[in-house]
Amino acid sequence: MDILLDFLANVPWWAWILIFLLFVAIRDIFFQKAHTISHNFPIVGHLRYWLESIGPEMRQYFVANNREELPFNRIERGWIYASAKKENNYEGFGTDRDIYSHQHIFIKNAMIGYQMRSNHPNIENPYFLPCAKVIGAHNKRKKPYRPASVINISAMSFGSLSAAAVDAMNHGVKKCHAYHNTGEGGLSPYHKQGGDVIFHFGTGYFGVRSREGNFSIEKMKILVDENPCIKAIEIKLSQGAKPGKGGVLPGAKITPEIANIRGVEVGKDVLSPATHKAFSSIPELLELIEAIAQETGLPVGIKAAIGKMEQWNELADLMKKTGKGPDFITVDGGEGGTGAAPPSFADHVSLPWVYGFASVYKTFKDRNLTDRIVFIGSGKLGFPAKAAMAFAMGVDCINVAREAMMSIGCIQAQVCHTNRCPTGVATQSKWLQNGINVPLKSDRLAQYFKTFRKEFIEITHAAGYEHPSQFTMNDIQVNVDDDYLSSDLETVYRYKKTAVPFSSMQELYDCEYLGGKTALEKTS
Numbered sequence: 234m235d236i237l238l239d240f241l242a243n244v245p246w247w248a249w250i251l252i253f254l255l256f257v258a259i260r261d262i263f264f265q266k267a268h269t270i271s272h273n274f275p276i277v278g279h280l281r282y283w284l285e286s287i288g289p290e291m292r293q294y295f296v297a298n299n300r301e302e303l304p305f306n307r308i309e310r311g312w313i314y315a316s317a318k319k320e321n322n323y324e325g326f327g328t329d330r331d332i333y334s335h336q337h338i339f340i341k342n343a344m345i346g347y348q349m350r351s352n353h354p355n356i357e358n359p360y361f362l363p364c365a366k367v368i369g370a371h372n373k374r375k376k377p378y379r380p381a382s383v384i385n386i387s388a389m390s391f392g393s394l395s396a397a398a399v400d401a402m403n404h405g406v407k408k409c410h411a412y413h414n415t416g417e418g419g420l421s422p423y424h425k426q427g428g429d430v431i432f433h434f435g436t437g438y439f440g441v442r443s444r445e446g447n448f449s450i451e452k453m454k455i456l457v458d459e460n461p462c463i464k465a466i467e468i469k470l471s472q473g474a475k476p477g478k479g480g481v482l483p484g485a486k487i488t489p490e491i492a493n494i495r496g497v498e499v500g501k502d503v504l505s506p507a508t509h510k511a512f513s514s515i516p517e518l519l520e521l522i523e524a525i526a527q528e529t530g531l532p533v534g535i536k537a538a539i540g541k542m543e544q545w546n547e548l549a550d551l552m553k554k555t556g557k558g559p560d561f562i563t564v565d566g567g568e569g570g571t572g573a574a575p576p577s578f579a580d581h582v583s584l585p586w587v588y589g590f591a592s593v594y595k596t597f598k599d600r601n602l603t604d605r606i607v608f609i610g611s612g613k614l615g616f617p618a619k620a621a622m623a624f625a626m627g628v629d630c631i632n633v634a635r636e637a638m639m640s641i642g643c644i645q646a647q648v649c650h651t652n653r654c655p656t657g658v659a660t661q662s663k664w665l666q667n668g669i670n671v672p673l674k675s676d677r678l679a680q681y682f683k684t685f686r687k688e689f690i691e692i693t694h695a696a697g698y699e700h701p702s703q704f705t706m707n708d709i710q711v712n713v714d715d716d717y718l719s720s721d722l723e724t725v726y727r728y729k730k731t732a733v734p735f736s737s738m739q740e741l742y743d744c745e746y747l748g749g750k751t752a753l754e755k756t757s
């Protein structure tokens with residue numbers, strides 16, 4: 234025994250490495266059958282897999298130029314990070330964008346911009362930018378709601394996001410008087426930290442589901458009665474990243490906490506069908522909207538990604554005929570994000586935001602219905618210039634999902650679907666989410682929203698307006714192509730936006746339906 238130990242102790246370190254590599258080579262050639270490259274090129278074949286796995290990070294940090302990456306390039310991410318940290322978010326020396334490129338946005342500035350009087354609400358509070366319309370006012374819902382912020386958190390469920398991320402986001406919206414959309418996963422305790430909430434449900438009816446998996450209006454009523462933080466309800470028809478795609482939540486992922494929030498059984502697979510069971514036609518959808526609004530007193534809206542227009546035309550005709558309809562419509566762009574989707578869906582199904590929104594708005598505009606509806610847009614709109622274009626096209630608010638994630642630390646690792654999100658934002662791993670400092674990250678989300686609103690107000694003033702709802706289609710141009718270089722939105726998308734009945738910021742400030750108002754501090 235001593236002789237063997239002596240012998241092993243005298244083997245030099247480099248010989249141990251050679252022995253280890255020999256074992257790897259034997260395994261690669263004779264035992265593993267899954268990887269041809271490792272079999273044909275033992276040992277060195279592993280380098281290929283390792284380099285492939287770190288490729289995205291290498292490209293992101295060293296190779297890609299500032300404007301190259303998708304979905305969000307380095308300049309866009311940098312602007313969100315700096316805004317969220319209240320750091321210098323300016324750039325020096327002038328733009329590095331090719332401003333003659335296709336789809337580039339130009340906002341037409343006024344010769345003399347909007348001048349605020351000395352007692353204007355934005356002098357005291359440069360971040361005050363509420364929605365110019367009241368959701369549910371036209372349909373005379375019992376509890377109408379005016380969002381106190383034009384930028385809000387888009388649907389993302391607890392389950393796709395971590396508890397810590399949802400917690401930070403809800404504390405964040407409370408601090409900046411925005412609203413927080415629950416996403417499909419039901420209303421979790423983390424959504425109840427004091428911020429306004431939009432309750433969102435899809436085909437799984439999580440949180441408002443009967444034992445058989447159908448929609449339960451009784452559960453909806455109880456949920457709303459018990460949770461005054463819920464200000465409106467959104468029925469999801471589809472989302473840009475995967476319209477018409479159902480899904481299965483595997484039983485293994487259903488912890489007692491998730492089961493309780495979603496109203497499902499622990500450990501059992503749960504199906505989210507591709508379509509709703511609660512309605513199968515436009516008249517039935519309209520009936521459901523009215524039933525929910527009647528029972529809860531809340532405004533009710535729909536969210537959809539846009540493709541074919543026939544059923545939208547049918548909805549608009551029916552609204553015209555019956556005088557009823559959704560209080561708000563959220564239009565999601567095909568460029569929208571998701572926790573997980575097949576690339577064939579994410580890349581190809583549904584129209585990009587500008588095309589989809591233009592078609593939907595035109596449909597309602599043609600029937601004089603636009604002033605009955607609050608239009609919400611989502612799809613990479615969380616940047617003031619993009620938002621200005623969206624407002625000029627007719628939106629009243631924007632929702633942001635991935636931009637909100639980035640403000641609390643997401644680095645666009647694009648691994649939400651693996652449960653291995655390195656920043657703890659989109660994972661259920663306790664270890665990874667422990668890295669999220671909730672008070673700090675909630676400050677960051679609030680600061681991003683506030684910086685966004687301040688910059689958006691400044692752009693609005695530069696264009697000669699008091700509120701972005703006053704932007705018209707002629708105030709903004711987009712480059713369409715080389716021989717027809719730039720055209721205003723009205724010419725490109727061929728409709729005129731309905732003027733929003735905005736009178737003054739003061740009136741919005743004094744509105745009795747203003748969300749987050751109890752907590753509204755004049756200077757925050």
Ligand SMILES: Cc1cc2nc3c(=O)[nH]c(=O)nc-3n(C[C@H](O)[C@H](O)[C@H](O)COP(=O)(O)O)c2cc1C
Pocket residue numbers: 387388389390393394415416417418469471472473536565566568569570571572611612613614615632633634635636649659
């Ligand atoms: C992690 C994650 C989860 C999402 N979950 C939902 C959801 O439950 N329901 C839904 O309608 N959209 C969902 N979305 C889509 C977003 O609400 C939003 O419509 C889309 O990402 C576009 O906004 P963005 O470009 O600001 O990210 C999710 C997006 C992300 C990134």
